[in-house]
Amino acid sequence: MIEFFQHAITGIMIGSLYALVAAGIVLVYKATHVVSLAHGQLVAFGALFFWLFLGGLGLPFWLSLIPAFVLTALLGLLIERLALRPLIGQPLFAAFLMTFAIFIALEGVFVLYLKGQTRTLPAFLPTGNLAVYGLSIPINQLISFCVAVLLFAAVSLIFKYTKLGLGMRATAEDHRLAQSTGIIVKNIFSYIWILSAIVAAVAGIATANVMDIYYMLPYIGISGLIVAICGGLDSLLGALVVGLLLGFVENVGAAYLDPLVGGGVKDVAAYVVLLIVLLIRPYGLFGLVKIERI
Amino acid sequence: MRPCGVFDKSYGLDIAIIRTWQHWVILISALILLYTFPLFGSYYLVSFMNSLAITVIVVLGLQIVSGYCGQISFGQDAFMAIGAYTSAILTIKFGFSFWIALPLSGIMAGIVGIIGGAPSLRIKGMYLAMATIAIHFVVIWLILHMEITGSFKGLYPPPPSLGGFEFDTDERIFYIIMTVMVIMTYAARNLVRSKVGRAFVAIRDNDLAGEVMGVNLYYYKLLAFFISCFYAGIAGSLWGHLITVVNTEQFTLMHALEYVGMLIIGGMGSIPGVFFGVLFIRILNELVMFSSPVLAKALPWLGSSPAAALGLIAFGLALIIFLVFEPRGLAHRWEIFKSSYRLYPFAH
Amino acid sequence: MAQDENKSIISVNSISLSFGGLQVLSDVSIDVRAGEILAIIGPNGAGKTSFYNCVNGFYHPYKGEIIYKGKDLTRLKPHKIAALGIARTFQNIELFSGLSALDNLMAARHIHMKRGALSGCLFFGPTRREEIAHREQIEEIIDLLEMESIRKKVVGSLPYGERKKVDLARALCMDPKVLLLDEPMAGMNVEEKEDMARFVLDIHELKKIPIVLIEHDMDVVMDITHRISVLDFGLKIAEGLPEEIKNNERVLKAYLGEE
Numbered sequence: 045m046i047e048f049f050q051h052a053i054t055g056i057m058i059g060s061l062y063a064l065v066a067a068g069i070v071l072v073y074k075a076t077h078v079v080s081l082a083h084g085q086l087v088a089f090g091a092l093f094f095w096l097f098l099g100g101l102g103l104p105f106w107l108s109l110i111p112a113f114v115l116t117a118l119l120g121l122l123i124e125r126l127a128l129r130p131l132i133g134q135p136l137f138a139a140f141l142m143t144f145a146i147f148i149a150l151e152g153v154f155v156l157y158l159k160g161q162t163r164t165l166p167a168f169l170p171t172g173n174l175a176v177y178g179l180s181i182p183i184n185q186l187i188s189f190c191v192a193v194l195l196f197a198a199v200s201l202i203f204k205y206t207k208l209g210l211g212m213r214a215t216a217e218d219h220r221l222a223q224s225t226g227i228i229v230k231n232i233f234s235y236i237w238i239l240s241a242i243v244a245a246v247a248g249i250a251t252a253n254v255m256d257i258y259y260m261l262p263y264i265g266i267s268g269l270i271v272a273i274c275g276g277l278d279s280l281l282g283a284l285v286v287g288l289l290l291g292f293v294e295n296v297g298a299a300y301l302d303p304l305v306g307g308g309v310k311d312v313a314a315y316v317v318l319l320i321v322l323l324i325r326p327y328g329l330f331g332l333v334k335i336e337r338i
Numbered sequence: 339m340r341p342c343g344v345f346d347k348s349y350g351l352d353i354a355i356i357r358t359w360q361h362w363v364i365l366i367s368a369l370i371l372l373y374t375f376p377l378f379g380s381y382y383l384v385s386f387m388n389s390l391a392i393t394v395i396v397v398l399g400l401q402i403v404s405g406y407c408g409q410i411s412f413g414q415d416a417f418m419a420i421g422a423y424t425s426a427i428l429t430i431k432f433g434f435s436f437w438i439a440l441p442l443s444g445i446m447a448g449i450v451g452i453i454g455g456a457p458s459l460r461i462k463g464m465y466l467a468m469a470t471i472a473i474h475f476v477v478i479w480l481i482l483h484m485e486i487t488g489s490f491k492g493l494y495p496p497p498p499s500l501g502g503f504e505f506d507t508d509e510r511i512f513y514i515i516m517t518v519m520v521i522m523t524y525a526a527r528n529l530v531r532s533k534v535g536r537a538f539v540a541i542r543d544n545d546l547a548g549e550v551m552g553v554n555l556y557y558y559k560l561l562a563f564f565i566s567c568f569y570a571g572i573a574g575s576l577w578g579h580l581i582t583v584v585n586t587e588q589f590t591l592m593h594a595l596e597y598v599g600m601l602i603i604g605g606m607g608s609i610p611g612v613f614f615g616v617l618f619i620r621i622l623n624e625l626v627m628f629s630s631p632v633l634a635k636a637l638p639w640l641g642s643s644p645a646a647a648l649g650l651i652a653f654g655l656a657l658i659i660f661l662v663f664e665p666r667g668l669a670h671r672w673e674i675f676k677s678s679y680r681l682y683p684f685a686h
Numbered sequence: 687m688a689q690d691e692n693k694s695i696i697s698v699n700s701i702s703l704s705f706g707g708l709q710v711l712s713d714v715s716i717d718v719r720a721g722e723i724l725a726i727i728g729p730n731g732a733g734k735t736s737f738y739n740c741v742n743g744f745y746h747p748y749k750g751e752i753i754y755k756g757k758d759l760t761r762l763k764p765h766k767i768a769a770l771g772i773a774r775t776f777q778n779i780e781l782f783s784g785l786s787a788l789d790n791l792m793a794a795r796h797i798h799m800k801r802g803a804l805s806g807c808l809f810f811g812p813t814r815r816e817e818i819a820h821r822e823q824i825e826e827i828i829d830l831l832e833m834e835s836i837r838k839k840v841v842g843s844l845p846y847g848e849r850k851k852v853d854l855a856r857a858l859c860m861d862p863k864v865l866l867l868d869e870p871m872a873g874m875n876v877e878e879k880e881d882m883a884r885f886v887l888d889i890h891e892l893k894k895i896p897i898v899l900i901e902h903d904m905d906v907v908m909d910i911t912h913r914i915s916v917l918d919f920g921l922k923i924a925e926g927l928p929e930e931i932k933n934n935e936r937v938l939k940a941y942l943g944e945e
């Protein structure tokens with residue numbers, strides 16, 4: 045039993061990373077209805093920028109954090125301005141394909157920079173394990189878990205209570221209507237990409253805290269997408285719940301099923317979950333069913 | 339393409355693809371050129387053409403399901419893998435001849451494609467795209483975890499042979515690959531202008547209206563997946579017997595993404611577009627390959643082997659440029675060129 | 687003969703439809719009789735389009751039944767209903783926008799074409815002949831609706847009035863036994879409306895099929911229809927000959943509001 049809980053806790057810790065990655069995707073979707081495949085790159089570049097200052101230049105933690113946020117936000121803004129803005133008014137699927145193109149181009153830049161090597165962040169959080177009721181929890185993971193939950197709360201509050209959030213929600217409801225009430229929709233798009241990029245940077249840093257920065261890191265965006273879709277795409281709560289759940293399923297599944305199928309459950313669990321969710325609830329666990337009219 | 343002044347005298351002529359004797363001349367000389375190519379082309383060019391033709395077959399399939407039927411699939415490389423493995427298993431473990439294994443691997447991939455296409459009955463657009471990414475990974479995972487597929491080690495299918503003649507070099511198997519490609523192109527071109535092709539486009543452009551016209555959505559979506567995966571399976575089988583080794587590392591999501599990129603650049607919903615897209619990306623790749631050592635020498639900060647990364651960047655940028663400036667792809671440019679040729683020398 | 691004319695082709699028997707608490711149709715019964723032009727009128731949101739959607743299988747009423755020539759349509763899927771010979775047009779023009787006008791019409795021959803995928807790939811002999819035979823059929827409809835000049839144009843780029851026409855032509859190409867038209871004249875200028883009214887009468891003359899017409903333009907409705915049903919808030923409030931409807935108090939009230 046204790047073993048099960050240990051697997052579960054470890055899984056949920058990882059799951060909070062998925063949830064963070066998914067959060068950025070949900071944010072962009074909420075305001076623009078674009079599903080971003082490129083988000084994994086923002087996550088990876090966020091981690092890389094942070095490494096540049098912390099590991100590369102040897103700056104202290106806080107001094108590394110801020111330029112990493114700024115640079116990632118700039119990258120997000122750049123994507124929005126250069127690639128997505130020209131597509132406003134075209135079918136949403138074109139924008140989806142555009143984020144796919146951006147993913148590939150940035151993947152090239154990322155690979156070019158890494159040159160086949162890996163980068164490891166110096167430990168910037170307290171190390172060691174916390175022991176409670178016979179369970180052992182790595183302290184640094186616990187911290188990133190808490191950050192994730194706090195960030196979710198913060199983003200939700202921004203969305204609910206600030207003027208910016210109101211504008212974003214209005215824009216998400218109906219672009220043209222929002223425009224007519226004096227909201228500048230294009231600016232909202234830029235803000236949302238900046239916000240999403242900063243969330244991505246947090247996710248990237250938290251991820252790089254538990255694993256190396258290597259050429260596959262951007263693919264965590266696919267896990268994030270899976271979580272976002274299973275959660276219903278426009279639900280932050282859905283992203284959080286499904287993210288934690290996915291981490292749990294992967295880890296517990298791997299622990300108990302790996303011996304039965306000869307390993308590798310972790311590599312495929314997310315995809316199987318996605319397929320099952322899409323078959324049972326095509327619009328996600330927390331999403332609204334879209335009706336088609338004729 | 340037809341010059342100005344050629345008009346249709348009957349509906350039969352109106353629906354014909356090849357309309358004038360000039361067309362026949364062009365077509366026949368192109369075929370002769372193709373089949374004599376190994377006689378004068380270098381080894382490098384012949385193997386380039388081989389892989390080009392196999393990619394054309396895969397992307398033709400993708401064009402049918404995505405470009406015509408509107409169901410974007412990022413799973414095409416996994417279905418190619420199924421074809422490659424089916425063919426390898428049939429020839430190695432069951433002693434089938436290549437000639438029987440080839441169609442069977444297409445059918446096998448097609449059948450799995452029907453299962454893989456099942457989500458399209460409930461979801462569309464980018465939901466479906468994500469589901470097909472999931473299918474890619476599940477298929478590759480299953481292949482890795484089966485015994486008959488040789489797991490990590492993979493399989494080594496033999497080259498095809500016919501009556502004692504071994505197609506064991508690139509120049510020899512060239513003829514098989516090109517023949518299959520020509521047949522598959524012919525079939526695809528005809529399919530998309532038949533009843534089935536129109537049903538596919540109906541689903542793509544307006545599925546609900548299609549239903550009102552009597553199109554059975556379930557049947558035709560699954561048919562599109564079957565055909566598309568059949569193409570992928572055939573290509574996979576050819577690929578396996580060409581390079582005589584099959585393992586899961588050959589079949590990556592990045593390839594599947596590349597196929598979709600080829601469609602975008604070539605033009606969705608156009609058979610010539612497939613050729614344009616495949617050629618464009620492949621030539622772009624070759625250019626990057628050749629120029630990257632030079633670049634690496636001139637710009638040391640690129641590292642010693644930047645080809646793969648630069649290839650991705652070039653591909654991504656090309657896609658971005660096309661999506662912004664010519665979302666209908668090279669095929670659209672070709673149409674514009676054709677219609678201006680048709681009207682020449684009159685401006686309108 | 688007189689008896690034959692009154693035979694109902696489609697009988698809709700007290701269907702009710704709702705969406706999450708919103709009652710869209712309540713106990714609506716409408717018969718479509720052989721050879722008539724029936725108008726369905728009513729204010730915006732009355733449930734006219736939803737009524738069509740029930741008949742051709744997009745929506746399934748939770749109560750009541752729809753009988754077409756003795757067959758129960760209530761639970762059938764749209765493509766099955768199409769194959770039985772019920773064709774419709776759409777209020778918001780739902781064309782296959784990437785295809786030419788010609789191919790839109792050819793796509794509508796779907797239910798009548800027999801050749802499958804494999805012979806489509808070969809496009810030889812019988813397949814080719816089938817294609818040409820159907821092409822001849824749709825050329826007749828192109829003549830009838832005077833669309834020769836837009837034949838090869840991609841419909842996405844056509845002006846609104848022309849697209850409405852393609853929508854009508856497409857329904858006709860199905861060789862329907864009943865034709866349901868959803869506001870075919872909406873958004874047209876007077877000339878186009880006259881053309882459209884003439885087409886509807888021509889079709890009726892030529893094909894001898896019942897036509898159901900949803901339309902807001904009362905002049906047209908009074909001019910060309912034989913019978914009128916009036917819906918209001920999902921209820922059928924009146925039915926009868928045009929003159930009867932013109933003077934029906936409930937109808938006037940529904941249109942002008944309570945006063």
Ligand SMILES: Nc1ncnc2c1ncn2[C@@H]1O[C@H](COP(=O)(O)OP(=O)(O)OP(=O)(O)O)[C@@H](O)[C@H]1O
Nearest residue numbers: 335336337705710729730731732733734735736737
């Ligand atoms: N799929 C649906 N989900 C929810 N409500 C619907 C749906 N379809 C129709 N309705 C509602 O049913 C009511 C009737 O709609 P319908 O389109 O049938 O009206 P109509 O008579 O065709 O009006 P109009 O003259 O404006 O075309 C409206 O209130 C509409 O909002």
Ligand SMILES: [Mg+2]
Nearest residue numbers: 734735736777
């Ligand atoms: Mg209506």
